[in-house]
Amino acid sequence: QDPTAVAWELKSGQxxxxxxYIGALRGSARQSQxxxxxxxxxxAFHNYYAAYNEFPKDIAxxxxxxxxxxxxxxxxxxxxxxxxxxxxxQPWNAAANKTSAATVVPTYSKVATGKSRVRIPLCKGxxxxxxxxxxxxxxxxxxxxxxxxxxxxxxxxxxxxxPGYLQLDENDLVGSLFGDEDKLxxxxxxxxxxxxxxxxxxxxxxxxxxxxxxxxLVKR
Numbered sequence: 417q418d419p420t421a422v423a424w425e426l427k428s429g430q431x432x433x434x435x436x437y438i439g440a441l442r443g444s445a446r447q448s449q450x451x452x453x454x455x456x457x458x459x460a461f462h463n464y465y466a467a468y469n470e471f472p473k474d475i476a477x478x479x480x481x482x483x484x485x486x487x488x489x490x491x492x493x494x495x496x497x498x499x500x501x502x503x504x505x506q507p508w509n510a511a512a513n514k515t516s517a518a519t520v521v522p523t524y525s526k527v528a529t530g531k532s533r534v535r536i537p538l539c540k541g542x543x544x545x546x547x548x549x550x551x552x553x554x555x556x557x558x559x560x561x562x563x564x565x566x567x568x569x570x571x572x573x574x575x576x577x578x579p580g581y582l583q584l585d586e587n588d589l590v591g592s593l594f595g596d597e598d599k600l601x602x603x604x605x606x607x608x609x610x611x612x613x614x615x616x617x618x619x620x621x622x623x624x625x626x627x628x629x630x631x632x633l634v635k636r
């Protein structure tokens with residue numbers, strides 16, 4: 417036994433308090449990491465935009481979505497080698513893409529299942545609810561007031577290479593987006609990230625953030 421060691425005797429309730437404090441620190445660290453992941457996705461969006469003058473959509477060579485927008489921006493996440501292994505003319509779950517789709521991309525997911533909580537919310541009036549090219553000039557509410565991506569609850573996660581957006585309930589935007597989570601991490605079209613509280617979010621306010629041309633005045 418180390419004679420210089422100091423033994424601390426914790427009083428009743430201190431153990432729980434310390435455990436709660438450590439849990440809060442871990443939660444804060446996870447939130448910071450998740451926010452950084454969203455920032456990386458948004459930066460990839462902007463770099464893709466610089467190359468193609470539009471925001472990325474699902475890969476659909478013949479009109480039918482085959483691969484996720486997450487696949488499309490891989491080269492802008494330092495994942496060009498993985499991007500080049502995909503057969504862009506085959507669905508995400510085709511045999512030709514099986515190995516590529518099973519690869520874990522840390523920015524999208526931290527688990528081996530490949531399920532990603534990084535999703536694009538879709539509702540009436542959102543930037544993704546248009547067939548035309550998605551460009552900055554169409555965001556009449558301003559890029560800093562237009563949500564591009566969100567971190568959804570585990571129950572709403574999807575395979576990272578699978579196409580499709582998160583369809584929200586028009587009659588319950590808050591419930592269908594927050595789910596059973598108290599907080600929502602949202603990435604905006606200008607590249608910024610915010611954390612929203614479910615208890616402070618209203619349907620009107622959330623719709624203002626999700627839509628791009630409603631001309632609503634709303635504060636973050």
